[in-house]
Amino acid sequence: MTHSKYSALELTSLLLICRLARFFCCDTPYSAAFARGIFVTGILQAALLLPIFLRKQPWVTPRITRWLVRGFALLLGAEAAADIYRFLCDADAPHPALTLMLLLLTVLYVVSLPRPAIYHAAVFILVAAAIAFLLLPLGGLSSARLVSLWTQSTETHGFLQEWALSAELALIPMLCEAQPQAGKRAAVAWIAVRSILLPLVVLFGTMQCGRLQAWRNNPFLLLLARVPFSDALRTDGLWLMLAIACGLLAVAFLMGCFCGGDLRTAPHMRFAGFLPLIALTILFIMRNCNEILLGSMSLGLTLLQWVCPRSIPPRKEQQ
């Protein structure tokens, strides 16, 4: 993977968009326990990445691990596609399956574009999401109830969910290998934003949602319905577009990771046409996949990359 042209902001945007896409589509009810789970997971993941941050020599991932991580990126892409499908169904969108297939074809087109396009789009979408998240509490502060934070829920479930939803953790060592400085900064920003801002949004959602913690299986749609604000910021407006755009970019980025960086020059280009089909096939397999499997896979792969480099000498081109 060669990422030398891209800044830390662009890499951060893509990593955050992967997390945001899954945040919009996740079906875990908002609760204080879930917010705590996100925070604790962020701390643990930061500790896990500490060896990479502190290492001064170039980070080298063995070939077999790299292939495993690429395969995992494909799985994550399929899971993100499944999430978009579920989100479309939850939002009562017409023809969700056909729309998803067309969106996946669009992903293929996006992946085949010059790489800066994806990175620039990611920054743009992230800025739009940041503005939308800033506007969200403005309309709902008066209707938020602090006492809702004590609504009963289990912490373990939120913790495990967060491991699964932030599975792009496994890609960070590879990003740090390709682009050490920008990769490290992006990883730090990814952890900081996730561990601080997402729990705040979840807490705000909890205060809005009261005892009914999810609706149509999606707590974010419930939060949007509860916030008294203009229709433009409701499900049929900006948020729906934003969620789908985040999902598309996340799938495109993860597919790009699977193809080893640049799809146009990758030796696996001949597979490109089948990517949406592969994704769709895996999508249906993944529907039965629970958070423990995804969470443990991301943890395992990160640990594998953490352990392996010490026994393998750095490659010539990186010395």
Add this chain to the structure above:
Amino acid sequence: MKRLFAILCGCSTILLTGCTDIRSRRYADILAVTSGKEYSASLRCDGEETWYTAAAAAPKLLPTALENELGAQLSMGHLGLLMLQGDTLEPLTALLDDGQLVPTCPVLLCPKTSQVERFVDSNLAAQLQRSMETGLLPRRTVGDVYGDLRSAARITLLPCLVEDALTLAVSDGAQTLAILSEDACRGAALLCGRWDHFAFVEMRGASPETIRLKSCKCKLHMEQKGERLVLSVELSPEVESGDAELARTAVCRMLRAYFQEAVTDCAADACFLEETALRCGISIPDTAAWRALLRDAEIQVTAH
């Protein structure tokens, strides 16, 4: 080639966004669900005067039955009022879990659905809305009621019609346990705190005086003394017009009436008492024990 492909994808996606589907949908304005041996539903669509009625063996099948009656796809995303008669929990669970109902839709317990048309002619939805804005009744939506019926106490408050007057009923989802007095209704509205202007008339000697509140902060604290719960409520009413002392006495009376009629008589928990207990470090036992604790609770209301 790539551009053509992109344009084709884009156009197809836009075509699939469902503009035609959305135009052919019918939007429900008022829905009345009656439960008995079988469930029946009466529906009025937005901008129409006609009522459509359908029956089904289970509440989950009601939307399909109504769609068959309408001959079009039905959307309840903009439902203005849900009227229920009899069983509350079953239809709410079925329609909400199915994604048919929006959690922000106002709900009303109705004595006889055969009179639905008469109630609607008297602009019931607007009347209910006004009552909620003026603090006559608390704001109760589908989401609030469903959340209460799933909480530890499993008893909720529902706006209801009694002899053409709007009041508040205590319900466990299957039957009505009590009808609250006007003072208790206002007490519940004070605790819920989502009113726009809270105005009421109090008698000062022989002459009536209108009191208008600007805001009213309620602080709840709970502690367990032996086997008994002690719930202290501190009220801080800010008076916009009228006598402040009279206002303090009145809000204390309203809140005491609410706690007496809803909490200690019926064990209703519609104002986050369960969460308050958890905040104060009191563990919640099972439903029966929590109801018993609420019934036996000692309530202390003070106003500053």
